Amino acid sequence: MQRExxxxxxxxxxxxxxxLLMAFLMLIFLWVSWALSRNTKEEMAxxxxxxxxxxxMIHTILAPTMLAMLASRLCDAxxxxxxxxxxxxxxxxxxxxxxxxxxxxxxxxxxxxxxxxILFIQGAIYHFQRPLEPVQILFFVLQIYxxxxxxxxxxxxxxxxxxxxxxxxxxGLLGSFVGLFSWFFANGIGKLVLIxxxxxxxxxxxxxxxxxxxxITYYNKPFDVFSFALLIVxxxxxxxxxxxxxxxxxx
Amino acid sequence: xxxxIETNSLSKQYGEKYxxxxxxxxxxxxxxYGFLGPNGAGKSTTMKMLLGLVKPTTGEISMFGKELYQxxxxxxxxxxxxxxxxxSYYGHLSGRExxxxxxTLKGVPREEIDEVLKIVRLSGxxxxxxxxxxxxxxxxxxxxxxxxxxxxxxxxxxxxNGLDPAGIQEMRELIERLPEEYGITVxxxxxxxxxxxxxxxxxxxxxKGKMIYQGALQKLxxxxxxxxxxxxxxxxxxxxxxxxxxxSYAIKGGELVFGxxxxxxVARLVALLANGGAQITRVSAKQKSLEDIFLQLTGxxxxx
Numbered sequence: 147m148q149r150e151x152x153x154x155x156x157x158x159x160x161x162x163x164x165x166l167l168m169a170f171l172m173l174i175f176l177w178v179s180w181a182l183s184r185n186t187k188e189e190m191a192x193x194x195x196x197x198x199x200x201x202x203m204i205h206t207i208l209a210p211t212m213l214a215m216l217a218s219r220l221c222d223a224x225x226x227x228x229x230x231x232x233x234x235x236x237x238x239x240x241x242x243x244x245x246x247x248x249x250x251x252x253x254x255x256x257x258x259x260x261x262x263x264i265l266f267i268q269g270a271i272y273h274f275q276r277p278l279e280p281v282q283i284l285f286f287v288l289q290i291y292x293x294x295x296x297x298x299x300x301x302x303x304x305x306x307x308x309x310x311x312x313x314x315x316x317x318g319l320l321g322s323f324v325g326l327f328s329w330f331f332a333n334g335i336g337k338l339v340l341i342x343x344x345x346x347x348x349x350x351x352x353x354x355x356x357x358x359x360x361x362i363t364y365y366n367k368p369f370d371v372f373s374f375a376l377l378i379v380x381x382x383x384x385x386x387x388x389x390x391x392x393x394x395x396x397x
Numbered sequence: 398x399x400x401x402i403e404t405n406s407l408s409k410q411y412g413e414k415y416x417x418x419x420x421x422x423x424x425x426x427x428x429x430y431g432f433l434g435p436n437g438a439g440k441s442t443t444m445k446m447l448l449g450l451v452k453p454t455t456g457e458i459s460m461f462g463k464e465l466y467q468x469x470x471x472x473x474x475x476x477x478x479x480x481x482x483x484x485s486y487y488g489h490l491s492g493r494e495x496x497x498x499x500x501t502l503k504g505v506p507r508e509e510i511d512e513v514l515k516i517v518r519l520s521g522x523x524x525x526x527x528x529x530x531x532x533x534x535x536x537x538x539x540x541x542x543x544x545x546x547x548x549x550x551x552x553x554x555x556x557x558n559g560l561d562p563a564g565i566q567e568m569r570e571l572i573e574r575l576p577e578e579y580g581i582t583v584x585x586x587x588x589x590x591x592x593x594x595x596x597x598x599x600x601x602x603x604x605k606g607k608m609i610y611q612g613a614l615q616k617l618x619x620x621x622x623x624x625x626x627x628x629x630x631x632x633x634x635x636x637x638x639x640x641x642x643x644x645s646y647a648i649k650g651g652e653l654v655f656g657x658x659x660x661x662x663v664a665r666l667v668a669l670l671a672n673g674g675a676q677i678t679r680v681s682a683k684q685k686s687l688e689d690i691f692l693q694l695t696g697x698x699x700x701x
Contacts, residue, residue: 153498160489223487232485232542235448235474236502397450 150237154245161219167257170212175264177204182272193274195351195364197265198286202345206325209294210342214318216253217301218311220246225309231397243302243392247385250298258291282350285369289348292374296341296381297321303388307395338376341384347373398462401426401550401582402447407456409442409606416442418606420456424584424599427576431597431614432586433691439606440586441482444554447584448479460550475503478543479552483559484535485542488528492519492538495527496545503546513541517571533564540571551575553585557592569596590691602694609694623684625655625663630676638673 181200182193190196224230224242233242262283269278297318304314321342328343337343348370354363402424409417417439424430434440445451447458449470458465460473486495496510514520517537527535536556543551553572557565573596575581587593593600593614600617602610610617628651629635635653639646644666647654655666663680670677 149501149504153501156490156494156498156501157487159494223489227486227488228483229485229487231445231448231450231481232479232499232539233502234450235477235479236499238471396452397445 147241150241150245151248154249157223158220158249161223163216163219163253166212166215166219167253167260170208171257171260171264173208174201174204174261175267178264178268179271182268189362190272191275192364193268193272194265194276194278194282195353195366197268198282198351199349199353199364201261201286202289202349203329205290205294206329206342206345207322209345210297210318210321210325211315213294213298214301214304214315214321216250217246217298217305218314220249221302221305222311225306225311234397239393240389243306243389246302247299250302251295254291254294254298258287258294261290262287282366285348285350288374289345289350292377292381293341293344293348296344296377296384299381299384299388300341303391306392338373339380341380344373344377348377398426400424400459401461402584403459404443404447405457405459407443407446407458408454409439409446409451410454415606417446417453417603420603420606420608421611422601422608423611424582426582427580428582428598429572429576429596430582430584431593431600432584432603433590433593433600434586434588434603436588438588438603440588440603441554442606443603444479444481444552444584444586447552448474448477448481450481475546476549477552478546478548478550479554480536480539480543480556481552481554484532484539486527486530486535486538488526490527491524492527492530492534492541493523495538496523496542499542499545505546509545509547513544516544517541518567532559533561536560536564536568540568547579549581551581551583551585553583555586555588557587557589565592572596590688602691604694617690620690622657623682625658625666626679626681626683627653627655627667627670627675627677628679629653629670630678631674634673635670635675638670638675641673642669644669 178197178200182190182196185196224233265278265283301314301318304317305311308314324340325342325345328337328340329346331337331343337347350367350369351364352367353365355361356363400423402422404420404422407417407420407422408415420443422443432440432443442451446453447460449465449467461476463469463473465473487498493510493514496513497507500507500510511520514523517540519534519537519541522530522534527538530538536559540556543553556572557568560568569592572583572585575583585593585597597614599612600610600614601608632648632651632653639653645656658666667677667680
């Protein structure tokens with residue numbers, strides 16, 4: 147297991163995976179900063195909730211593309227260099243699949259950790275009056291991390307199956323559109339099977355807008371435990387199906 | 398252990414078509430086994446099945462005297478190196494880093510990288526990115542990766558594909574010396590008969606997924622006996638003389654064909670026919686080449 151893990155880190159040398167994530171992180175930071183800068187000081191009192199609403203939306207738009215690129219960076223070297231036929235004589239095929247997911251999981255963990263950092267940085271810049279609740283951070287991490295990981299899992303399978311990485315990237319882009327529209331879908335079965343829709347589904351902050359006063363009031367929604375459980379089921383099913391497809395793939 | 402690789406009724410079916418059918422491979426330890434066949438004969442599929450990359454439809458595989466299962470595959474393959482079809486490599490990494498991946502996965506000492514780089518003469522190019530390598534260099538790198546861990550068995554699928562004549566010669570020499578210098582049994586596939594002829598000790602000829610010849614290369618050479626052909630003006634007189642003296646012969650396209658004979662026997666035959674009034678115009682010796690035998694076995698033209 148350690149050997150396989152070590153080789154994965156050799157493989158990602160010069161792949162600039164960190165740079166890719168940093169670029170998206172910077173984009174998210176700028177987007178959040180821009181969104182916050184448009185508000186009055188009074189509106190900024192509930193800045194953290196604003197960010198907790200903004201970030202899932204931004205993720206819906208950016209993350210599917212980023213995750214498609216991440217999966218491609220981690221898996222396309224095997225496809226391009228035709229190395230699967232060599233690797234599969236040196237390590238268990240299933241373990242190779244797991245290692246790719248583990249690599250992605252590590253990068254994603256760093257990414258989400260950095261996003262939590264963005265929260266604190268924005269808090270320090272704008273001095274939001276309403277304090278940050280630890281449970282909000284927990285819900286945020288669970289929401290962003292698990293939905294992103296589920297999308298990443300899908301992209302890994304696609305990256306392994308298509309020699310031309312344009313197709314997985316195109317599906318990533320399509321996912322962005324589906325996810326974006328999902329914010330306007332009514333709740334239903336259709337929404338729950340679309341993995342990209344879970345950023346909106348698990349969003350734990352909502353707002354009321356009063357037309358007369360034009361005041362927006364943010365409030366906490368109860369965490370959607372049912373959707374969360376369903377996401378876990380989809381993740382497990384996706385892993386089992388994805389791995390079995392990979393194992394069955396003849397080289 | 399009589400055979401390092403042995404298969405029994407090994408078959409692979411894709412849809413209705415058999416890519417490999419009832420193959421019985423028998424590879425002796427310490428030999429260079431040339432696996433010969435036209436393109437699409439089933440060589441790569443067979444080698445992939447041996448490495449567990451393709452699941453056989455039916456049949457058994459034994460390697461190192463042990464039957465190959467999914468559960469013991471990695472254990473058995475630890476003693477095996479392979480180079481299947483085009484070389485496998487990470488283009489963004491250097492040659493050395495590529496070998497580091499294989500060395501780490503095989504769990505062998507790092508010093509071995511230097512040894513195999515030296516064997517394939519890539520020491521000077523080890524820091525260069527593999528995407529900048531020529532095809533020959535990539536092939537040699539793949540060969541070096543296969544040699545890491547001092548395997549007892551090497552499976553090489555068309556290892557000279559795409560190499561220039563010098564590269565082919567170099568690769569051939571390398572393969573030839575492996576059994577003697579490193580105690581490695583080599584199974585090497587090719588569609589080039591001349592190539593196999595120059596480096597193999599044993600040969601298996603496969604066509605349309607079926608083994609049509611298997612044995613020592615020398616035995617195949619023995620089949621390539623010479624024949625004596627004679628052109629005569631009076632064939633009736635010649636036949637009469639031959640019948641009278643009980644000589645065996647065949648008539649092919651107006652010429653008399655005799656089996657392999659010694660010089661003195663040929664001289665005696667010529668004298669007999671001349672005395673019998675056959676009026677000999679030409680006598681020639683024809684060597685049946687390996688190509689002829691291959692053609693006879695497969696019914697296909699072979700690349701030279």
